[in-house]
Amino acid sequence: MKYEDFLVPTLGKGNVTSPLKQNRKPGSPVYKFVGDDERVLYDVSLESFNRYRGNDQTPISFEKAGPKEKIFFEPAKTKVGIVTCGGLCPGLNNVIRSLFNQLYYRYGVNRIVGIRYGYEGLNCDYNHPVIELTPSLVNYIHLTGGTILGTSRGNQEVSRMVDTIEIMNLNILFCIGGDGTLRGAHAINEEIKKRKLKIVVAGIPKTIDNDIDLIHKSFGFETAFSIANDVIRHAHNEAAGAYNGIALVKLMGRESGFIAASAALAIQEVNFVLVPELPFDLHGPMGFLSVLRKRLEERHHAVVVVAEGAGQDLFGPENNEKDASGNLKFRDIGIFLKQKIKEEFTAAGFPHSIKYIDPSYIIRSAPAIANDSKFCSLLSQNAVHAAMAGKTDFVAGFWNDRFTLVPIPVTVAKRKRIDIGGELWWNVLEATGQPVSMKN
Numbered sequence: 001m002k003y004e005d006f007l008v009p010t011l012g013k014g015n016v017t018s019p020l021k022q023n024r025k026p027g028s029p030v031y032k033f034v035g036d037d038e039r040v041l042y043d044v045s046l047e048s049f050n051r052y053r054g055n056d057q058t059p060i061s062f063e064k065a066g067p068k069e070k071i072f073f074e075p076a077k078t079k080v081g082i083v084t085c086g087g088l089c090p091g092l093n094n095v096i097r098s099l100f101n102q103l104y105y106r107y108g109v110n111r112i113v114g115i116r117y118g119y120e121g122l123n124c125d126y127n128h129p130v131i132e133l134t135p136s137l138v139n140y141i142h143l144t145g146g147t148i149l150g151t152s153r154g155n156q157e158v159s160r161m162v163d164t165i166e167i168m169n170l171n172i173l174f175c176i177g178g179d180g181t182l183r184g185a186h187a188i189n190e191e192i193k194k195r196k197l198k199i200v201v202a203g204i205p206k207t208i209d210n211d212i213d214l215i216h217k218s219f220g221f222e223t224a225f226s227i228a229n230d231v232i233r234h235a236h237n238e239a240a241g242a243y244n245g246i247a248l249v250k251l252m253g254r255e256s257g258f259i260a261a262s263a264a265l266a267i268q269e270v271n272f273v274l275v276p277e278l279p280f281d282l283h284g285p286m287g288f289l290s291v292l293r294k295r296l297e298e299r300h301h302a303v304v305v306v307a308e309g310a311g312q313d314l315f316g317p318e319n320n321e322k323d324a325s326g327n328l329k330f331r332d333i334g335i336f337l338k339q340k341i342k343e344e345f346t347a348a349g350f351p352h353s354i355k356y357i358d359p360s361y362i363i364r365s366a367p368a369i370a371n372d373s374k375f376c377s378l379l380s381q382n383a384v385h386a387a388m389a390g391k392t393d394f395v396a397g398f399w400n401d402r403f404t405l406v407p408i409p410v411t412v413a414k415r416k417r418i419d420i421g422g423e424l425w426w427n428v429l430e431a432t433g434q435p436v437s438m439k440n
Contacts, residue, residue: 001042001410003058008405011198011390014070018388019108021069034066034385040402042214062214062404065382065396072200072390073171075108080387081170082133083115083122084147085177085184089208090223091368091376092147095176097138098380099204104135107388113168118152118177119184122161130168142373145365155184162191165199172200172387178207178218179412180327182395186408189393202387203395203408204379208364211256213416214406215397219379221259223372224252224363228263231359232303236269239301242353246292246302246341250334250358253307254327256417260307261428271295271302272434274333276309277418278425282340284440289344291438296352306333308360334358378403 020031039061041048052059082099084092096114103109114131115121121128131137131149141148165173165188175185182203189201205212210221228251235247251260257275264270272292274280281287295302311333321329338356345352368376375398382403383396395411397404418425429436 001060003060005410006042006060006062006407008063008386008391008394008407011072011200011392014068014072014389016071016074018067018069018071019075020067020106031067033069034064036063036068038064038066040064040399040404042399044400062397062399062402062406065386065403065405067385068389071388073388075388076110078107078109078171078388079111079113079169080109080172080174081113081115081130081165081168082149082174083118083176084149084151084206085118085175085181086151086153086206087178087208088146088151088364089206089220090145090364090366091219091372092151092176092206093141093144094368094373094376095204095206095219095380096133096148097142098377099174099384100133100135100138102381102384103388107384109388113170114149117150119154119156119161119181120152121149122164123156124160124164142376143367145367153180158184158187158191161188162195162197165192166195166197170199172202174202174204174383174387176204176206178205178209179212179415181206182212182408182412186393186412189408200387200390200392202383202392204383205395205397205411208259209253209256210258211254211416212395212411213414214399214411215395215416216399217375219372219376220364220368221262221372222375223366223369225259225262225266226369227363227366228259228305228359229266231357231363232263232267232270232305235355235357236267236303238355239303242301244296244300244350244352246296246304246352246354248304248306248334248338248341248354248356250306250308250332250356250360252360252364254309254330255415257307257310258418260305261418261424264305264428265431268431269303270305270432272304273428273432274304274306274310275418276307276312278310278420278437279313280311280438281440282311282314283344286435286438286440288438289341291435292341293345293348293350296350304337306337308333311337 239247
């Protein structure tokens, strides 16, 4: 990583005095405007500081988010589009509402439209109508899950999407989504740049798995593991209520097991956490089934939490089937483990009772909890500040307790995953008591 990779592009110099300063009424708050040179360090450790100082290098840092005294767009002449893409996630409606409120009430932008059904809505072949967003329409949407705009998966032709953006005379497009959505946003921005258009493309990180790199957490994640916490509590009751009872809970987490790990730490009733980052064997003296049986022989119940992307190597021949977004279609590790546990223990004459629970769709369509709702609002406010100032091809982030602006290319360069040698995973091992490795 280089310092230059973290510089957010801008459409040009801001010459418009921000309404946050211009329209300030007596008694209203005095904003601390943020300069372009204000940065948030990537690594705040003393070791990192000394290393950069010793090498006479500029440390890696993010642009600090916040309101600008001078902005690029004149609010009265600005038109904004909002699009939600990918799977559902708690907080989508909160973000839509917060973007609208910040644009409408703080900046005075009154032309705000919602693009229907993800990037499909920017492809004229689908003929999806847009939604004119109004104060009355967004007033209560944060109280429900899902997205009022609808969503979709899959790639659309970039040039056709930019054609639609031009026809609609959009000045700013907010793209709310995960890794694939942000890649699409960057592609849209590249086409806009090629056409020499003055249009901002801004990203807001939506991934329930919390797997977007260089962003401490994404909205919806806290709600996800909070609801999972309740599910696991009830699952524990099921397991403890039967002799050699097993509760097997499958949670979201295609390539990163953050939900499973965080839920296990929150409830402190989980005995095994299986995540994509750590392969495990099924059979053999150190394999999962042997370790699970030993646990049952000692305590007569067990709670197992498995992330959806764990153990994919156990299915045999490589699976190349992909979904509409180009993601590998994972096989159902939850059903697979349930079957293998039942087969192994029944064949060995080992008495047991197993309950399988998959709350994934309930979790992802739930409304955001209070702290996530707050986080949605702050992410949205900072995204609006940056977009109105002409910043583009960025995603609003959060790092070291500060809101940041991160260029999209660096944040989609790789996926964030649990560091198996790091503090989070060791905390999980301490909470569960599971072996460091279940490989023979």
